[in-house]
Amino acid sequence: MAPSRTRTIKNKHATNKSGISSSKSSKGGPSDGIVKSKRKGPVLSKQVKGKNIPDLLKKKKKKVYTEKELGIPELNMITPVGVTKPKGKKKGKVFVDDKESMTxxxxxxxxxxxxEIESKMIKARQMEEIREARRIEAEKKEEEKKAKLDETKESLRRKRKRTKHSSENDDGDGIKEVASAGTKATKAKKKRVSFA
Amino acid sequence: MRQLTEQETKTLFEKLANYTGSSLKNLIAPLDDSPDADRYVFRLNRDRVYYVLLSVANLATSISRDNLGSLGICLEIFASPGKFSKTGKFRLHITALPILAEHARYKLWIKPNGEMPFLYGGNVVKAHVGRWSDDCPSHQGIVVYNMSDTPLGFGVTARSTAEARRLDPTGIVCFRQADCGEYLRDEDTLFAS
Known part of the structure; x- marks a missing residue:
C-alpha cells in the first residue's frame, strides 16, 4: 500500500508543474508502469536513430574531420575519470634510485x-687586492699631504727667519709687522698654526 | 615511503655539497665490489629524507607509512611538508651531522668558552674561534667542532677568513644552522613531526 501512495504523490507534483491537461495521462501511467517503460524505450531509440542518420550523412558529405582527428574515443563508452590519461602530461614522478644516475x-x-666556490674565492682575492691597493694609495696620499705640510712649515719658518734678519723697517706686510713687533709675535704664531 | 625524484635528489646533493668536499661520492658508493653489494640510498617518508641501507629500506617497505617512525639517518626536514617539489624549501637536520663531519670541506674549531653559547643556539663570534680552515669564502657551509675535534653542529660563514681577521672580537663569524643542543631543546619533535 505504501509504495503505491508515494507514487501517486510524486505524480501529483509532476502534474502540477507540467499542467492540468497532462495530469490525467500521468495518473493513468503509474498504475501500469511496465507499459510506460515499453512506450518510452522504442520512442527514444527511434529519435536517436532519426537524429543519427542525417548527422552521419552530413559528416559523410563534408568529410572534413575524422573521428581520430577530433580525439573522440572509437567506442562511445563511458570511461571513469581516473582511467583517462591526460594528454601531454607526465604520468607520475620519475624516481632516481639506481647508482649510475645518482652518481x-x-x-x-x-x-x-x-x-661556485672557486669563483667566490677568486672574487674574494680580487676584492682583497683592490682593498690593499686602495689602502696603499691612501697611505701614499697621507704621506704626500704630510710632506706638503712639512714643506710649507719649513718655508714659512725660513721666511720668518729672513724677515727677522733682513728688514726690521719694512712696513709692507702685516704679518712681517706683527712678527717684528716683539710682544705681538705670539699672536702671529697662533694665527699661523690655525691657518695650517 | 618512496624514493626521491631527480629534482629532489639534486637539491639534496646541492645542500650536502655546501658543507662537504669531493669525498661526498663515497656516500652512495657500494659497500664492497660484489655485483649485488649493499649500498646506501635516500628514502622519503612523510616530510623527512632518510639515508639508509638499501637492504634495510627494502625491509621497511613491509611497514606502513604511518607506522614507520624513523629509519636510517634523517638528513633533512621540509619546511612545508608535501610541497617539496614545488618550493624545495628544507633544512638539514642535526642528525645529519656525523655524515657532514666525516666529509666536511671547511671546519671551524671553537674554544671551550664558546661551546656553551653555540650549543644554546647562538651564532659563533670571533672571540670564540680557536682555529679556522684557511681560504674559506663567505656564506659557505661550515662544520663546527670543539677543540678536541668533536663535531658540535654546522652553520654558514658570515665573513671570509681574510675579512674575519679584521673583525672585532664580538663580530659574528658563523651563523648557526644546527647544533647538538637541539637533541635536548627539540626532543619532542626530533624523531617525529
Whole structure:
C-alpha cells in the first residue's frame, strides 16, 4: 500500500508543474508502469536513430574531420575519470634510485659547487687586492699631504727667519709687522698654526 | 615511503655539497665490489629524507607509512611538508651531522668558552674561534667542532677568513644552522613531526 501512495504523490507534483491537461495521462501511467517503460524505450531509440542518420550523412558529405582527428574515443563508452590519461602530461614522478644516475647527478652538482666556490674565492682575492691597493694609495696620499705640510712649515719658518734678519723697517706686510713687533709675535704664531 | 625524484635528489646533493668536499661520492658508493653489494640510498617518508641501507629500506617497505617512525639517518626536514617539489624549501637536520663531519670541506674549531653559547643556539663570534680552515669564502657551509675535534653542529660563514681577521672580537663569524643542543631543546619533535 505504501509504495503505491508515494507514487501517486510524486505524480501529483509532476502534474502540477507540467499542467492540468497532462495530469490525467500521468495518473493513468503509474498504475501500469511496465507499459510506460515499453512506450518510452522504442520512442527514444527511434529519435536517436532519426537524429543519427542525417548527422552521419552530413559528416559523410563534408568529410572534413575524422573521428581520430577530433580525439573522440572509437567506442562511445563511458570511461571513469581516473582511467583517462591526460594528454601531454607526465604520468607520475620519475624516481632516481639506481647508482649510475645518482652518481651523475652528484658529479654534476659537485662540479657546479666547485666552480661556485672557486669563483667566490677568486672574487674574494680580487676584492682583497683592490682593498690593499686602495689602502696603499691612501697611505701614499697621507704621506704626500704630510710632506706638503712639512714643506710649507719649513718655508714659512725660513721666511720668518729672513724677515727677522733682513728688514726690521719694512712696513709692507702685516704679518712681517706683527712678527717684528716683539710682544705681538705670539699672536702671529697662533694665527699661523690655525691657518695650517 | 618512496624514493626521491631527480629534482629532489639534486637539491639534496646541492645542500650536502655546501658543507662537504669531493669525498661526498663515497656516500652512495657500494659497500664492497660484489655485483649485488649493499649500498646506501635516500628514502622519503612523510616530510623527512632518510639515508639508509638499501637492504634495510627494502625491509621497511613491509611497514606502513604511518607506522614507520624513523629509519636510517634523517638528513633533512621540509619546511612545508608535501610541497617539496614545488618550493624545495628544507633544512638539514642535526642528525645529519656525523655524515657532514666525516666529509666536511671547511671546519671551524671553537674554544671551550664558546661551546656553551653555540650549543644554546647562538651564532659563533670571533672571540670564540680557536682555529679556522684557511681560504674559506663567505656564506659557505661550515662544520663546527670543539677543540678536541668533536663535531658540535654546522652553520654558514658570515665573513671570509681574510675579512674575519679584521673583525672585532664580538663580530659574528658563523651563523648557526644546527647544533647538538637541539637533541635536548627539540626532543619532542626530533624523531617525529
Amino acid at each position: 651523475t647527478i652528484l658529479a654534476m652538482v659537485q662540479a657546479d659547487k666547485e666552480g
